[in-house]
Amino acid sequence: MFGRGNWAVFGVKADGQTALVKGLDNCITVSPATARAQNEDAPSFGINPFEHPRLDEDTDSGLDVSSADFKLGEGVYGLWFVLNDQEDVTDPKSKQEAMAYAALTKPFKFLNKDEKKMVEERVEASAVVSRSQFPVLIDFNAERVYALTTDVEQIGDLKQLLEQLGAETYNLSWRFGGCDWHTKFLNKVNATNKFQDQMADRAEELRRFRKDEIEKLEDKMMESIVSNYFAMSELETGKWAGLSTPAKVRLYAASEPSSEASVSTAFTLLNLVDGAEVASASVVFQNLDSKMTKNGEKRFRTDLLTIDLNDKVNITDAGCAALRGFDLPTFKKDMKRHAKDRGSLEIKDYWMEWLVAMKDAVNIFIDNVTETLHLDKQEFGMKPYEEEALGVLGVPDDEV
Secondary structure, eight states: OOSSEEEEEEEEOGGGHHHHHHHHHTGGGGSOOHHHHHHSSSOEEEEEETTOTTGGGSHHHHTSOOGGGTEEETTEEEEEEEEEEEEOOSOHHHHHHHHHHHHHSSOGGGSOHHHHHHHHHHHHTTOEEEEEEEEEEEETTTTEEEESOOOHHHHHHHHHHHHHHTOOEEEEEEESSSTTHHHHHHHHHHHTOTTHHHHHHHHHHHHHSOGGGSOOOSOHHHHHHHHHOSEEEEOTTSOEEEEEEEEEEESSTTSOOEEEOOHHHHHHHHTTSTTOEEEEEEEEEEEEEEEEETTEEEEEEEEEEEEEESTTSEEGGGTEEEEEEEBOTTHHHHHHHHHHHHSOOOHHHHHHHHHHHHHHHHHHHHHHHHHHTTOOTTTSEEEEEOGGGBOTTSSBGGGO
16 A cells, blocks of 8 residues: 555544444454455455454454553554455356356357356356455544545445444545636646746657657756646645646637647647636645755755545545555655654554554645645545535536
């Protein structure tokens, strides 16, 4: 989980912690049962402690767990959510055809209803157990659950399991004053691009030469900017935001946006006609700092977080806010420093530090979006809502 990924975030009430701890002390009732999935024609799901992602495969060890095995810190828990299901990975259609030929001397399409049912049942009997799992961080202090999935059914299963354990969950969504807030933010960043001329020069070079024929700039920081971004702006918070690909550009208000993989192409299209807009983009938030060297002051940029902003910023059907394309670029470097300072690290340290850094990143994101859009941070951000408040477009009423 310690890299770029797609997270779902929903709420969990703080007063359910005691019930969850009790449930985890008896988690054999909800542990993932690979054997059950093998013996029954039904999917199963459950949990493993954060330090033992495959514990359920060891029956003896799998029974000997308690809430202590899931605890990362005061009010914070980590687990693996495991799903086992029946799946035939050997091309069941061809097996159906082969069985129909051998048993009934007819192609499967020409079998009657009962014959087809008989063949399908025999093919299903040869299915194997397929497994998927993802990490989950539960923070009762901030009343948040972070799950490394955006699959609606998986999120629903996770919520069901947490409620079986005694936790009470609730819905969250990004709310910044309207359903088009992400495009407003992206286009404000684009409108205040600090490196318009330099990016235009690079785009012109790429129109005339192949990428490997272009001589890199001596200024390494500037080379990084023109190579990796189609806009870079200083925000009102003092942080910087860079727009990169994958991105979509809309040339005209009534036109469908086009997907762009090249930052130079995205830049060119945005400057091709008046009114062209950024419909979606990957955003990198940065600090611009300086340090003294023997050659004088040296400026450098530090990536704080990355996140994809598009029309899927909320997973409305699952009642979650999404962190798509989310990454903490300096996390590995930070953990190496922590290991040096502390002498050694445990698995729980990696999980806990990721949660802390993720929470800080979410706060940085909220600060910058609210400041850029001139919104009250107390009223906007990642906010709870009731299902009854959903509007006709599948978003909270105040965002329709």
